[in-house]
Amino acid sequence: MPPAAKPASTAVTRNPERTRARVLEAARNAFASHGLAGARVDAIAEASGANKRMIYYYFADKEGLFLATLEQIYAELCAASGTLDLEAPPEEALARYIDFVWGYYLEHPEAVTILNSENLHGGRHLKRSDKVRDLERPFVDKLTLLLKRGAEDGVFRAGLDPVTIHITVTAMTYFFLGNNTTLSIFFGQNLASARARRNWRRHIHASLKAIVSA
Amino acid sequence: MPPAAKPASTAVTRNPERTRARVLEAARNAFASHGLAGARVDAIAEASGANKRMIYYYFADKEGLFLATLEQIYAELCAASGTLDLEAPPEEALARYIDFVWGYYLEHPEAVTILNSENLHGGRHLKRSDKVRDLERPFVDKLTLLLKRGAEDGVFRAGLDPVTIHITVTAMTYFFLGNNTTLSIFFGQNLASARARRNWRRHIHASLKAIVSA
DNA sequence: CAAATTTGTAACTAATTAGTTAGTTAATGG
DNA sequence: CCATTAACTAACTAATTAGTTACAAATTTG
Numbered sequence: 001m002p003p004a005a006k007p008a009s010t011a012v013t014r015n016p017e018r019t020r021a022r023v024l025e026a027a028r029n030a031f032a033s034h035g036l037a038g039a040r041v042d043a044i045a046e047a048s049g050a051n052k053r054m055i056y057y058y059f060a061d062k063e064g065l066f067l068a069t070l071e072q073i074y075a076e077l078c079a080a081s082g083t084l085d086l087e088a089p090p091e092e093a094l095a096r097y098i099d100f101v102w103g104y105y106l107e108h109p110e111a112v113t114i115l116n117s118e119n120l121h122g123g124r125h126l127k128r129s130d131k132v133r134d135l136e137r138p139f140v141d142k143l144t145l146l147l148k149r150g151a152e153d154g155v156f157r158a159g160l161d162p163v164t165i166h167i168t169v170t171a172m173t174y175f176f177l178g179n180n181t182t183l184s185i186f187f188g189q190n191l192a193s194a195r196a197r198r199n200w201r202r203h204i205h206a207s208l209k210a211i212v213s214a
Numbered sequence: 215m216p217p218a219a220k221p222a223s224t225a226v227t228r229n230p231e232r233t234r235a236r237v238l239e240a241a242r243n244a245f246a247s248h249g250l251a252g253a254r255v256d257a258i259a260e261a262s263g264a265n266k267r268m269i270y271y272y273f274a275d276k277e278g279l280f281l282a283t284l285e286q287i288y289a290e291l292c293a294a295s296g297t298l299d300l301e302a303p304p305e306e307a308l309a310r311y312i313d314f315v316w317g318y319y320l321e322h323p324e325a326v327t328i329l330n331s332e333n334l335h336g337g338r339h340l341k342r343s344d345k346v347r348d349l350e351r352p353f354v355d356k357l358t359l360l361l362k363r364g365a366e367d368g369v370f371r372a373g374l375d376p377v378t379i380h381i382t383v384t385a386m387t388y389f390f391l392g393n394n395t396t397l398s399i400f401f402g403q404n405l406a407s408a409r410a411r412r413n414w415r416r417h418i419h420a421s422l423k424a425i426v427s428a
Numbered sequence: 429c430a431a432a433t434t435t436g437t438a439a440c441t442a443a444t445t446a447g448t449t450a451g452t453t454a455a456t457g458g
Numbered sequence: 459c460c461a462t463t464a465a466c467t468a469a470c471t472a473a474t475t476a477g478t479t480a481c482a483a484a485t486t487t488g
Contacts, residue, residue: 014434014435014436014483014484014485015435016434016435016436019435019436033334034251034334035249035250035251035252035331035334036249036252037248037249037251037252038249038250038251038252040474040475040476041475041476041477042474042475042476050436051435051436051437051438052476052477053435053436053437053438053477053478053479054435054436054437056476056477056478057434057435057436061476061477062476062477074400113333113334115393115396116330116333116334116392116393117249117334118395118396119327119330119392119393119394119395119396120247120248120249120327120330120331122395123395123396123398123399126395126396126399126400127399132399132400133402137400140401163401163403164413164414164417167389167390167397168386168417168421170389171385171386171388171389171390172382172385172386174385174389174393175381175384175385175388175389176381176385178330178333179329179330179333179388180333181332181333181336181337181340182329182332182333182337182340183381184337185337185340185341185346186288186340186346186351187354187377188347189377199378200378203378203382206425207382207421207424207425210421210424210425210427211420211421211424211425213424227453227454227455227465227466228453228454228455228464228465228466229465230464230465230466233465233466254444254445254446255445255446255447256444256445256446264466265465265466265467265468266446266447266467267447267448267449267466267467267468268465268466268467270446270447270448271464271465271466275446275447276446276447
């Protein structure tokens with residue numbers, strides 16, 4: 001049922017890859033704005049310019065489309081981390097790492113809401129994805145090396161767990177950005193302002209420095 | 215339209231307050247499990263034992279019911295923080311504060327998913343809630359005093375912002391618990407285990423100690 | 429080039445949904 | 459004790475929804 005990858009064609013009237021890509025883009029927007037249950041397949045079809053039938057042809061059902069969206073997000077995140085350059089003194093490299101995570105979620109707010117949706121549904125789509133299981137996670141290896149290097153240089157504490165550090169950086173980024181609205185209302189201040197964001201990013205840097213310091 | 219609070223009655227056949235409470239409880243479960251769009255008013259009516267008409271009678275519409283659920287969650291969080299005792303040496307008191315936040319979200323996973331839903335929808339329900347605006351937030355005052363006390367004692371850094379510290383503790387708690395499923399899948403380890411939770415809670419304590427230390 | 433296959437369309441359907449109508453029964457207050 | 463109001467019910471509706479059917483055109487392949 002799922003169409004195999006095909007060599008580029010000069011045809012304009014038919015273009016399955018472009019159709020797929022456009023559907024995925026529209027799906028991403030729709031799921032990000034309304035969640036899995038709130039997103040409308042008809043709306044995705046219209047926004048992508050594809051016929052609704054094609055969505056079912058390519059992705060089987062709404063949940064299949066949601067899974068494909070999730071897989072694309074994870075693939076993009078991992079691919080982006082491939083270009084991450086941590087060849088610098090440990091403290092400088094850690095700062096770059098933080099800026100990468102912060103920058104990624106700042107530029108991809110849809111990733112936050114879609115991952116939240118997947119957690120709402122107990123990860124039932126991701127669980128059956130071998131695409132995500134087989135993904136390269138360059139940032140984990142890079143962070144592992146960085147922490148080791150920092151410990152050897154005596155600037156980082158020894159025995160730091162890379163996954164723990166990654167989750168810490170992501171938690172501080174993701175929670176601040178993803179829950180910005182309710183936090184702003186609850187604390188009566190605009191945490192979406194450039195100033196508030198700048199302060200928070202600075203706070204992440206200072207916090208992680210304190211956490212990893214020897 | 216919204217019914218006023220009434221003195222307790224001995225009647226059993228009619229009990230608007232109990233009906234309201236049961237609807238709210240069912241709504242909380244439904245919204246927590248399926249989100250705003252995914253929750254079904256019919257299912258909430260059936261689960262609460264109330265007639266669907268009564269839900270519209272008390273809460274106007276589905277969004278009104280969602281707002282009432284949100285308000286209840288915030289009210290409970292603030293009420294719970296009222297009993298929080300921080301009368302202890304600053305480092306011990308900060309540990310208690312962390313355990314309060316951690317314990318609260320651990321015991322109320324539905325608060326996490328419902329707040330995520332509200333953020334998905336841009337906070338449009340909470341924005342029009344004066345109930346939440348007028349809420350007492352005892353934990354902010356308590357934390358403010360604690361940070362001041364710690365600074366005076368020379369154990370905490372001076373000038374720490376209580377809201378920043380609160381968001382930091384909440385970020386590390388909320389993100390770990392709320393995104394536990396996708397994190398577990400992505401990093402190939404069971405972060406829901408008692409051991410993983412214990413380690414993470416310990417990590418929050420160590421991290422905050424490092425962050426606030428003079 | 430012809431048969432098989434892939435890509436695409438338009439119109440449809442069966443089920444579900446939020447919200448309503450029209451009325452009944454219990455409590456309350458004068 | 460009766461009239462008004464509050465609490466409640468069952469059955470309904472109009473709109474929407476995920477998913478399908480039946481068909482057509484383009485492309486590939488033997």
